[in-house]
Amino acid sequence: MIHCDTCGVVPAPYEDLPIVLPEDANLLEGGKSPLPTLDYFRKTTCPKCGRSDARRETDTMDTFVESSWYYERYCSPHYNEGIFDKAAVDYWMPVDQYIGGVEHAILHLLYSRYYTRVLRDFGLVSYKEPFTRLLTQGMVCKETVSCPEHGFLLPEEISGSSEDRTCSFCGKAAVIGRVEKMSKSKKNVVNPKTLLERYGADTTRLFCLFAAPPERDLEWSEQGVDGGYRFLKRVWRLMFNWMELFRDVPAFEGSPDDLEGNIRDLYKKIHETIRKVSNDIEDRFHFNTAISAVMELVNAMYGIETEKAHADVMKFAMKTSLLLLSPMVPHFTEELWHILGGSSNILLESWPSYKEEALVKDELLIVAQVNGKLRGKFSIAADAADDAIREKALADENVQRFIADKAIKKVIVVKKKLVNIVV
Helix, strand or coil: CEEECCCEEECCCHHHCCCCCCCCCCCCHHHCCCHHHCHHHHEECCCCCCCCCEEECCCCCCHHHHHCCHHHHHCCCCCCCCCCCHHHHHHHCCEEEEEEEHHHHHCHHHHHHHHHHHHHHCCCCCCCCCEEEEEEECCEEEEEEEECCCEECCHHHEECCCCCCEECCCCCECEEEEEEECCCCCCCCCCHHHHHHHCCHHHHHHHHHHCCCCCCCEECCHHHHHHHHHHHHHHHHHHHHHHHHHCCCCCCCCCHHHCCHHHHHHHHHHHHHHHHHHHHHHHHCCHHHHHHHHHHHHHHHHCCCCCHHHHHHHHHHHHHHHHHHCCCCHHHHHHHHHHCCCCCCHHHCCCCCCCHHHHCCCEEEEEEEECCEEEEEEEEECCCCHHHHHHHHHHCHHHHHHHCCCCCCEEEEECCCEEEEEC
16 A cells, blocks of 8 residues: 555555565564665655655554464574474474464454464475364453443442442442443453452452353452452461461371261362362363362361361361462462471472272262152162162152152162152
């Protein structure tokens, strides 16, 4: 395109295409383009009116030109004999995980795939797709609040609470709008500084991860942030309730067969939690369900009586809880980790592993049905035979009410899951 003070923006004549960029130009300091400084390229004649002071367009490099292949350059950043070292790219690429907002699906993601096809056709790369896995993350949303006179309002420009909010400039009743993606133009944003001063970075991060799975939109909630804060306070209190009993006591490393009662149940719960959190994070990036699993473990820990005999298993539970929470609340867990006796940074510790033997259930929950409809539930030993499961189902009080004096035609036992009684 050519810029003319008389004609405006004018396309270059078809017969002049392609416009070849100069090859003897060097980038300016900071990576700036040299084209605006090169008069022999920039100055031209307007093809429409003939003015000799027309200017050729110098902004020729779209931002996506660089971002569509930078990850290949990262594989060999010091390579000086081409755009990248093909051997290094063959080793590292394609990218294992791509995470981006929904707008990337029609912008960066699309352009990157196109560039990769071109690089493959040139023989520079050996793969067709640049990314192995894709996660499209949701948006952070919040309700809009506006004033008939002053337009959209920031949270600090609103007085009152709940439905009785008013504009702090004029006192008029504020209008509560839709829940929309946070944006500066609609002022439905939250000042991070306010949250950091009130709750700290860890609590804010915990809420963002817990409020929704990553592929869903997250609706901002002050109550949700406060809930995350209360949970971390529970973990902190639990640590200090047991701190004296933890002294000089190693964390339990034995077998569940060495334990009994609710402390055995807690030990098994620890290993169930390790498995769930590991799978949720590694396979699905579902930090919300991973955090929920740790919350359940903390609840189970609160059910253990504070006495020396339980300190070794409780210390194992506390260490595991901190390790599982460390990716989400690193500062908080680092503090407690050192109080617990950790000598290195918690983020440098190995991720906990679970024992298969600890995942074997002592009891099973069996569903009892009558003619296919749920009529009761009961627990039974995991090694119980089908006949014992059948007898317990028939003796269940709720089941008896629906059988009454009817003739039983058939009892179907689906092993270790349910009993269906046909009458």
